[in-house]
Amino acid sequence: MAGGSGGMSLPERAKRGKISKRKKKKRIGFHLDMTPLVDITFLLLTFFMFTTTMAAPQVMEMSIPPELLLNVEVKESELMTITVRGDGKIFWNIGTDEPEVVELKKLRELAERENLKPTVRNKLITSLKVSPEASYGLVVNILDELNLAEVKITEVIGTEKDEEGNPMKRKRKFTLANFTPDDAKLIGEDTLKLGGRK
Amino acid sequence: MPKVKKKRISFVIDMTPLVDITFLLLTFFMFTAKFKTEAESEQKFFIQRPQVTADTSKLPERDLAIIKVAIETDSVTNITDTTMYYEIVNEIDRATVWAQVKDFARTEKALMRVGTIDSNSLNMMSHLVKNTILTNPKTRFAIDADKRLQYKWIWTIMNDVMRKNRATVFNFVTQKKGA
Numbered sequence: 001m002a003g004g005s006g007g008m009s010l011p012e013r014a015k016r017g018k019i020s021k022r023k024k025k026k027r028i029g030f031h032l033d034m035t036p037l038v039d040i041t042f043l044l045l046t047f048f049m050f051t052t053t054m055a056a057p058q059v060m061e062m063s064i065p066p067e068l069l070l071n072v073e074v075k076e077s078e079l080m081t082i083t084v085r086g087d088g089k090i091f092w093n094i095g096t097d098e099p100e101v102v103e104l105k106k107l108r109e110l111a112e113r114e115n116l117k118p119t120v121r122n123k124l125i126t127s128l129k130v131s132p133e134a135s136y137g138l139v140v141n142i143l144d145e146l147n148l149a150e151v152k153i154t155e156v157i158g159t160e161k162d163e164e165g166n167p168m169k170r171k172r173k174f175t176l177a178n179f180t181p182d183d184a185k186l187i188g189e190d191t192l193k194l195g196g197r198k
Numbered sequence: 199m200p201k202v203k204k205k206r207i208s209f210v211i212d213m214t215p216l217v218d219i220t221f222l223l224l225t226f227f228m229f230t231a232k233f234k235t236e237a238e239s240e241q242k243f244f245i246q247r248p249q250v251t252a253d254t255s256k257l258p259e260r261d262l263a264i265i266k267v268a269i270e271t272d273s274v275t276n277i278t279d280t281t282m283y284y285e286i287v288n289e290i291d292r293a294t295v296w297a298q299v300k301d302f303a304r305t306e307k308a309l310m311r312v313g314t315i316d317s318n319s320l321n322m323m324s325h326l327v328k329n330t331i332l333t334n335p336k337t338r339f340a341i342d343a344d345k346r347l348q349y350k351w352i353w354t355i356m357n358d359v360m361r362k363n364r365a366t367v368f369n370f371v372t373q374k375k376g377a
Contacts, residue, residue, distance in 0.1 A: 034217065041220050048227030056232075058253050059340060059369035064356055066366050084349075130349045137345025139352070140248035140370060148251060176356075 060143060064176065078123045080114055081177075082107075083187050084142065086133030091187045099187050104141060111149035122157055125173040129183050146174070237285045237308035243268040247373040248345040257371060261336045262287040264371070265323065265359070267315070267343035267351060280351060282312040282319055284326050291334045298329050315351055324359045331363055342371035 076095030083091045083099060091099035092110060102110055115124050126146065130139050154170040162168050183189075245268055263286045270279040285308055286292040296305060299322075312326070313319035330337050339360065343352060360368055 034213070038213070038217055038220070041217070041224055045220055045224040045227065048224065048231050052227055052231050057247060057257055057342075057371050057373055058250075059255050059257050060250060060253070060372050061255065061367065061369050062356075063367045064361055066361065066364060130353070132348065132350030132353065134349045135345060136343050136347040136349050136352045137246075137248040139349050140250060140345065140372060143370075144250040144372075176353075 060140065060147075062143075074125055078120050079125050079127060080111075081127045081129060082142065083179075083183055084128070084130040084134045084138065085187050085189050086131040088134060088138055089187070090142065104138075104145065107142060107145040108149045111146055112152050115149070115153045116156055122168065122171055123173075125175065127175050127177045129177045129179045131179055131184065131189055133189075235287070235308070237264075237287075240307060240309045241266075241283075243270075243281075243283075245342055245344050246346060247342070247371055249375045250372045252374045253372075255369075257340060257369070258338050260288065261291075261334060261338060262340060263327070263330050263337050264340045264342050265327075265355060266309075267341070267347055267355070269344045269347055271346070275346070277346065277348070280315045280347065282315055282323055283309055284312050284323060285309045286330060286337075288334065288337075291330065291337065294333045295326060295329045299326065315354075320354060320358050323355070324362055327359055327363045327365060331365065339365050339368040340371050341368060 080092065080094055081099075082102075083093075085091065090102050090104060090107065092102050093099040094114070111126070115121070115126075117124075128139075128142065128146075150170075150172060157168050157170045160168045245266060263284070266283040266285065268281050268283065269277050270281070272278050286295060287308075292308065296310070310326075312323050327339070341352070341355065360366065
């Protein structure tokens with residue numbers, strides 16, 4: 001089938017001498033039946049095509065400080081807290097302001113806006129406090145949104161110059177903080193539990 | 199004289215380019231194919247990884263230790279069981295670490311069940327992580343947890359297992375959105 005037809009055989013030469021009754025054909029080319037080879041090749045191809053998975057798992061890098069119980073004093077105005085309630089609602093506030101609800105989809109925009117405010121630019125500390133009841137998937141989604149926001153923040157800050165005229169470098173300050181009963185009270189988690197949530 | 203009309207019965211298609219391409223594709227898929235690792239074939243549970251936007255960072259292939267946290271749910275969505283597993287990719291390290299643990303000694307498994315998550319199993323996990331670091335300080339750690347898991351367990355693992363052993367840089371295993 002696949003050997004190609006007749007490409008290999010040469011044109012017949014004019015024969016000299018006696019012409020015998022039977023023509024002796026000299027075999028020059030030969031035909032090889034490629035069918036089984038191609039069959040097997042296709043089989044293997046299909047096998048490898050179906051078994052290959054292109055979507056390998058990827059990773060999100062985390063670094064945590066070596067000490068948990070180490071108090072660092074920061075300016076209230078330079079601290080943005082994102083708090084996650086057990087039912088998945090996300091709240092945010094600056095310093096000791098009243099927490100406000102924010103949608104997961106809006107988080108990126110919010111992080112960009114707050115981080116690029118001229119007064120706290122490159123100084124803002126993001127602190128993430130997550131209720132023990134919240135799901136791990138949501139936390140990773142929030143981290144992902146914050147990572148995405150970092151792209152624009154780094155870009156904008158990178159275009160600015162410091163006093164010496166060198167381009168500014170983005171210093172990201174992020175922490176996963178302990179979720180205290182006070183935090184729970186602030187976002188109304190304790191009343192939520194009393195409300196008979198399963 | 200009328201021309202004798204030859205009836206065409208068969209025809210020939212040149213298959214050469216087809217076979218060429220097929221071989222090319224075959225070679226490509228053969229070289230890119232990655233087979234399941236030992237631990238993956240031992241793994242009886244399925245972890246729903248959290249989905250994040252596409253990134254180029256991939257799980258390291260060598261000197262890797264993975265803490266897996268799998269959950270079991272009843273027919274609804276309530277979590278009935280949360281179990282920790284531990285995997286060391288590097289075979290030599292694995293043998294050394296397993297040998298130091300009484301329950302795991304002389305097993306050939308790549309993936310060990312540490313137990314339902316509680317203070318005992320967390321201690322055990324911490325012990326394993328400590329031994330892994332002592333065996334191979336270059337080991338990188340990854341946490342592969344189900345996205346439905348309660349955050350408190352991740353927080354506990356981060357504090358009582360990772361931070362305690364000074365493994366402060368680690369990875370969360372995630373999956374590309376839409377994959």
